[in-house]
Amino acid sequence: METPDTQILFALGRITSALRAGLWQSAGELGLVPAQAEILTRIARQSARPADIAAHLGVSAASASDSISSLVAKGLALRLPDPEDGRAQRLLPTEAGLCLAEKLTAAPTAVQGALAALPSQDQAALLRALTLIIRTLQEARAIPVQRMCVTCRHFRPRVHANADHPHHCAFVDAAFGDASLRLDCGEHEAALAEEAAALWRRFDAA
Amino acid sequence: METPDTQILFALGRITSALRAGLWQSAGELGLVPAQAEILTRIARQSARPADIAAHLGVSAASASDSISSLVAKGLALRLPDPEDGRAQRLLPTEAGLCLAEKLTAAPTAVQGALAALPSQDQAALLRALTLIIRTLQEARAIPVQRMCVTCRHFRPRVHANADHPHHCAFVDAAFGDASLRLDCGEHEAALAEEAAALWRRFDAA
DNA sequence: TCGATTCAATTAGGAATCCTAATTATATTA
DNA sequence: TAATATAATTAGGATTCCTAATTGAATCGA
Numbered sequence: 001m002e003t004p005d006t007q008i009l010f011a012l013g014r015i016t017s018a019l020r021a022g023l024w025q026s027a028g029e030l031g032l033v034p035a036q037a038e039i040l041t042r043i044a045r046q047s048a049r050p051a052d053i054a055a056h057l058g059v060s061a062a063s064a065s066d067s068i069s070s071l072v073a074k075g076l077a078l079r080l081p082d083p084e085d086g087r088a089q090r091l092l093p094t095e096a097g098l099c100l101a102e103k104l105t106a107a108p109t110a111v112q113g114a115l116a117a118l119p120s121q122d123q124a125a126l127l128r129a130l131t132l133i134i135r136t137l138q139e140a141r142a143i144p145v146q147r148m149c150v151t152c153r154h155f156r157p158r159v160h161a162n163a164d165h166p167h168h169c170a171f172v173d174a175a176f177g178d179a180s181l182r183l184d185c186g187e188h189e190a191a192l193a194e195e196a197a198a199l200w201r202r203f204d205a206a
Numbered sequence: 207m208e209t210p211d212t213q214i215l216f217a218l219g220r221i222t223s224a225l226r227a228g229l230w231q232s233a234g235e236l237g238l239v240p241a242q243a244e245i246l247t248r249i250a251r252q253s254a255r256p257a258d259i260a261a262h263l264g265v266s267a268a269s270a271s272d273s274i275s276s277l278v279a280k281g282l283a284l285r286l287p288d289p290e291d292g293r294a295q296r297l298l299p300t301e302a303g304l305c306l307a308e309k310l311t312a313a314p315t316a317v318q319g320a321l322a323a324l325p326s327q328d329q330a331a332l333l334r335a336l337t338l339i340i341r342t343l344q345e346a347r348a349i350p351v352q353r354m355c356v357t358c359r360h361f362r363p364r365v366h367a368n369a370d371h372p373h374h375c376a377f378v379d380a381a382f383g384d385a386s387l388r389l390d391c392g393e394h395e396a397a398l399a400e401e402a403a404a405l406w407r408r409f410d411a412a
Numbered sequence: 413t414c415g416a417t418t419c420a421a422t423t424a425g426g427a428a429t430c431c432t433a434a435t436t437a438t439a440t441t442a
Numbered sequence: 443t444a445a446t447a448t449a450a451t452t453a454g455g456a457t458t459c460c461t462a463a464t465t466g467a468a469t470c471g472a
Contacts, residue, residue, distance in 0.1 A: 137220075
């Protein structure tokens, strides 16, 4: 318990516990368990395959299938055949599922409150650090690839002198700062390999 | 998915998944499941009561009791009567449990790798932000109280001009920075209520 | 001091997740 | 066309997780 690494890991563990407890609480009030709530909010945002869900949650395909079946049995989700691949399926929320997903994302949790209470400079620094971590985890194949700024061909890191808005998005043609980094952007287009490496170095530089 | 809050929550979710998957992996190689691994490493660091374990993990006392029983059945932990309270127990690791706990903490995970790869400035900023979050979660009674710098009577936030080492610990009489903030310090002594509030304001100030 | 209440912990009962291994059906490749 | 790979589920079993009820010990008030 001495290096920053160890302290950070410890801190993440504590916050993870709070997140799980909060999810049991808020999901439980709506008749769901955490895994079901996570899957439902995910497919409410965007349709996904069972394999995506499993990768997103970091569980086996069999476990994901279990939880999906629970949602289907409750009439909150549908399994439809995937038009692009006869082996695959597309998961969609039902009307009731969408309604419940909105309540879930709206439900305030203790962690959300703590984030809101964070000074905006710390918020930006936190988001920046987490973005870097997620990028590294992606490269290590520990988590599935995100549609995030730091791998997007529209991203221009550190091109402005303004310390609060050093980055630029070529898609919306606007300057922005660490606080506005996206991890799941609808306009994301993957940069080519060498281009991505250059973005990475530029953003990462301390 | 627009405000920093939402992005941060999303990011924490992704990292949580990676943490859980890593724990299934590393604990699984040693014949444990995540909950058992977390309890074992916790009691290896310091003896604890079942109620502490439950609060630490954010689960019910009954669930904690289940997992503790699993550890006891495997010969990795012992339940001893608590000398201070006849209703309570003290949990201790056995020799085999200590040995396993060391292997667990030594096992490198993907998230640990990602943390190590983080530039040290981002590490410090991350630890600072997480410390603030944990402090808020404690106040909201969402997680149990930690033996952390920001609630310690030896802590002197922002007393030095040196930007890298602005804080001071009166116990060891040394300057330190955000990167060295402790969340579980052996020398922690809780500050009085009003004193604690003053520390908080001073450290929090952006 | 004695009863009532509170508290720490476990047990009981049951639902849900999680795993690996095996199976089915579709895609891809040689 | 045959062999292999992939997407998903099912089967079987271990474990966690919940709430409610129980046991024993500590504390509080009359």
